[in-house]
Amino acid sequence: MIPPKPAPRPEKVSLWRYMRLFRQDILSAQPDKLYRAWMAEFRTPFFRSYLVNQPQLVKEVLNRRADDFPKSGRIGEGLRPLLGESVFLTNGPVWKRQRRIIDPAFEGGRLRDTYPAMWAAAQAAVRRIDTKVGPEPVEIESETSHAAADVIFRTLFSIPIEHEIASQVFTQFRDYQRTQPILNLAAFLPLPRWVPRFHRRRTRVSAKAIRSLITRLTSERMQQIEAGHAPDDLATKIMTTADPETGARFSTGEMVDQVAIFFLAGHETSASALAWTLYLVALFPEWQERLAKEASGLKNGDFSNVSSLKLSRDVFREALRLYPPVPMMVRQASCTETFRGRSIDPGAQIVLSPWHLHRHARLWDNPDGFDPTRWQAENGKQCQRDAYIPFSSGPRVCTGAGFAMVEGPLILSMLLKHFRFERVAGKDPVPVAHLTVRSKDGIWLRVSRR
Numbered sequence: 001m002i003p004p005k006p007a008p009r010p011e012k013v014s015l016w017r018y019m020r021l022f023r024q025d026i027l028s029a030q031p032d033k034l035y036r037a038w039m040a041e042f043r044t045p046f047f048r049s050y051l052v053n054q055p056q057l058v059k060e061v062l063n064r065r066a067d068d069f070p071k072s073g074r075i076g077e078g079l080r081p082l083l084g085e086s087v088f089l090t091n092g093p094v095w096k097r098q099r100r101i102i103d104p105a106f107e108g109g110r111l112r113d114t115y116p117a118m119w120a121a122a123q124a125a126v127r128r129i130d131t132k133v134g135p136e137p138v139e140i141e142s143e144t145s146h147a148a149a150d151v152i153f154r155t156l157f158s159i160p161i162e163h164e165i166a167s168q169v170f171t172q173f174r175d176y177q178r179t180q181p182i183l184n185l186a187a188f189l190p191l192p193r194w195v196p197r198f199h200r201r202r203t204r205v206s207a208k209a210i211r212s213l214i215t216r217l218t219s220e221r222m223q224q225i226e227a228g229h230a231p232d233d234l235a236t237k238i239m240t241t242a243d244p245e246t247g248a249r250f251s252t253g254e255m256v257d258q259v260a261i262f263f264l265a266g267h268e269t270s271a272s273a274l275a276w277t278l279y280l281v282a283l284f285p286e287w288q289e290r291l292a293k294e295a296s297g298l299k300n301g302d303f304s305n306v307s308s309l310k311l312s313r314d315v316f317r318e319a320l321r322l323y324p325p326v327p328m329m330v331r332q333a334s335c336t337e338t339f340r341g342r343s344i345d346p347g348a349q350i351v352l353s354p355w356h357l358h359r360h361a362r363l364w365d366n367p368d369g370f371d372p373t374r375w376q377a378e379n380g381k382q383c384q385r386d387a388y389i390p391f392s393s394g395p396r397v398c399t400g401a402g403f404a405m406v407e408g409p410l411i412l413s414m415l416l417k418h419f420r421f422e423r424v425a426g427k428d429p430v431p432v433a434h435l436t437v438r439s440k441d442g443i444w445l446r447v448s449r450r
């Protein structure tokens with residue numbers, strides 16, 4: 001049984017048709033040959049893009065010479081109203097300074113401290129889903145979004161999703177997504193840079209509302225820090241960390257930008273990954289039973305659980321391979337380059353595609369199949385590991401990678417300890433890329449108690 005994969009577009013299409021397909025979904029707008037190619041060039045009237053699929057070239061761009069390939073300015077255009085100058089969008093010295101302040105909060109030791117909050121969020125997810133058990137299918141993406149947003153609020157600000165401001169941010173965020181800022185075509189499509197960028201009014205309005213709620217949380221926290229009674233959570237850690245080079249801390253305004261990206265990057269991605277993982281275990285019930293058995297050993301809020309969830313981690317990894325929440329990343333060449341004998345001009349867009357790399361026919365055994373055993377140490381092939389970048393790689397690697405690899409397997413195990421998830425005939429999901437890889441009409445599963 002092969003898990004769902006979007007149908008590729010025909011080999012040759014006009015630019016106009018490509019733009020229309022792109023508008024619907026980036027994944028099905030691409031031709032099949034990208035699953036075999038090492039590199040592909042897209043010519044548009046105003047700029048060139050190159051999709052790079054060869055592990056050595058990916059390393060060159062993301063790891064070895066990351067400074068020469070800054071984040072493309074085009075990608076931020078759709079997200080700027082919400083994210084301002086957050087670490088996700090900046091480059092150069094500003095970005096380096098932001099990472100120096102943020103990274104310590106996500107180091108190994110801190111993960112242990114955030115674990116009780118993740119555990120509490122996982123328990124809350126079990127209570128919510130318990131009310132939906134029965135013959136009627138449940139839409140799982142909205143459940144995992146709720147759970148992942150809860151994790152972010154509990155770990156960042158020590159408040160549950162039911163908190164008045166947290167629940168408002170969550171609701172406003174759903175509105176923001178509905179305006180689909182990723183489809184702000186200026187960010188991707190061949191418009192020259194001098195064309196003014198318009199964001200839909202609704203996108204601007206909901207971004208403003210989210211930012212004003214986050215500003216309230218952040219200002220309150222700044223006051224608590226100054227008064228010496230702030231909770232010991234990620235927000236306090238980040239807001240009290242001084243840049244080791246300059247000694248400066250984030251101002252409240254700068255922190256608002258960072259909270260916006262933690263919320264966006266931290267909950268959208270984990271929600272997508274968890275929803276696809278639950279679908280995959282419904283598709284492969286023998287794996288679901290093995291995970292449920294492993295999960296029966298989960299002990300109350302104990303961090304040592306993490307190392308015991310081996311199968312859960314392998315399954316979560318395999319889900320991140322087949323459905324990488326961030327399907328593509330875009331960088332920009334700052335010098336003239338020669339890639340695979342082709343000359344690349346400064347300003348060209350370099351697209352790294354976890355989606356294609358993770359299913360590359362020349363790099364993976366059984367590329368479209370679900371096989372969590374490939375992650376077991378004895379089966380692990382280096383060439384496959386080099387082709388696996390769900391969290392990106394190099395200095396710009398996802399800040400929350402370690403966090404997500406604790407959160408995902410934990411929530412997955414907790415849910416499978418209590419429930420059985422079953423596929424609903426005729427309602428298999430169709431992957432599409434929105435802000436992250438989602439299913440076209442949601443992921444519907446039937447849930448029963450164990």
Ligand code: HEM
Nearest residue numbers: 087088265266269270273326329390391392398399400404
């Ligand atoms: C399964 C879950 C997750 C996945 C698959 C994921 C994936 C990614 C990827 C691919 C990038 C790089 C994007 C690019 O360079 O264009 C990224 C960046 C980032 N992620 Fe994650 N992420 C996840 C969870 C999280 C969590 C839980 C947090 C925080 C709590 C987080 C915070 C960030 C931040 C701040 C960045 C920007 C880093 C920078 O540009 O320096 N992510 N993530």
